Amino acid sequence: MIPLSQLPVEEARSVRIILSDIDDTITTEGVLTASAYTALERLQRAGFLVIPVTGRPAGWCDHIARMWPVDAVVGENGAFYFRYDRQRKKMEQHFWATPEELRQNRARLDAIEKEVLSSVPGSALASDQSYRLADLAIDFCEDVPPLPEAEVDRIVAIFERHGAQAKVSSIxxxxxxxxxxxxxxxxTLLGDVFGLDWEQARNSVVYAGDSPNDEPMFAAFPLSVGVANIHDFEHRLKHRPAYVAKGHSGDGFAELAELLLAARG
Structure with missing residues (x-):
């Protein structure tokens, strides 16, 4: 991973779209700081498309799409995108699964929840689970004492044994x-809403993240950035970001924003 300060100006100037994780990438220790929120607002006002891509739940994503200075949001690790049309005052929603598939999947996830909570002492249902529509979130350090890495791996193994996908975030x-x-x-969002084919997207996107659930994005986009706390998960990553910020969490995101704004002039 190359220090972000060494990103060529020409490469920074090619960016039109900022995709970014939220937890511990835009936020810091669970808090949305003034500097990170200001970075989002400055980027959008400068004409960038700003799109959080998060594991957070549908309930939160409705709020984010409506009230943050963003152009859309991808939530629950890709289960849907929400976009709020401010002129029409209408929320646009697109889900990967049908309502019937969501109902069937919830029953299967309920069984996994019971097994995880009974088998992995110290784990807990994420406090935002009641706002989720498509996934199951098990807390291993947000509102509980941090679990050892081996216990996190046990949780992943239970999901996978049931045939589910499982991704580890920072929390x-x-x-x-x-x-x-x-x-x-x-x-899907970039094509459906913003009319970008994949090659256009790959050449105009920067992705910022901090943890293993960001790996598909790190692998897909030539210009990807990890905030400094990505080093905590480096041993878990097969695909690392191309660049790494000096700043931790929201400070790292603000560092990226400043660089992009300066390059645009």
Whole structure:
């Protein structure tokens, strides 16, 4: 990973779209700081498309799409995208699964939840689970004392034994049924809403993230950036970001924003 300060100006100037994880990438220790929020607002006002791509739930994503200075949001690790049309005052929603598939998958996830909570002491249902529509989030350090890495791996193994996908974020293990992830829904959003084919997207996007559930995005986009805390997960990553910020979490995101704004002039 190359220090972000060494990103060529010409490469920074090619960026038109900022896709970014939220937890510990835009936020810092669970808090959306003034500097990170200001970075989002400055980027959007400068004409960039700004799109969070997160594991957070549908309930939160409705709020983010409506009230943050963003152009859309991908949530629950790719289960859907939401876009709020401010002129028409209408929320646009697109889901990977049908309502019936979501209902069937929830029953299967409920069984996994029971097994994880009974088998992995110290784990807990994520506090935002009641706002989720498509996935199951198991907390291993957000609102509980941090679990050892071996216990996090046990949670992943239980999901996978049931045939579910499982991804580790900086705070949760997220699991779901369906052949999608952050990347597949981001591609759908960029094509459906913004009319970008894949080559256009790859050459105009920067992705910022911090943890293993960002790997599909790191692998897909030539210009990808990890905030400094990506080093905590480096041993888990097969695909690392091309660049790494000096700043941790939201400070790293603000560092990226400043660089892009300066390059645009």
């Amino acid at each position: 949760h293990v997220n699991g779901w049924f369906g052949d999608y992830n952050k990347l597949s829904m981001a591609k």
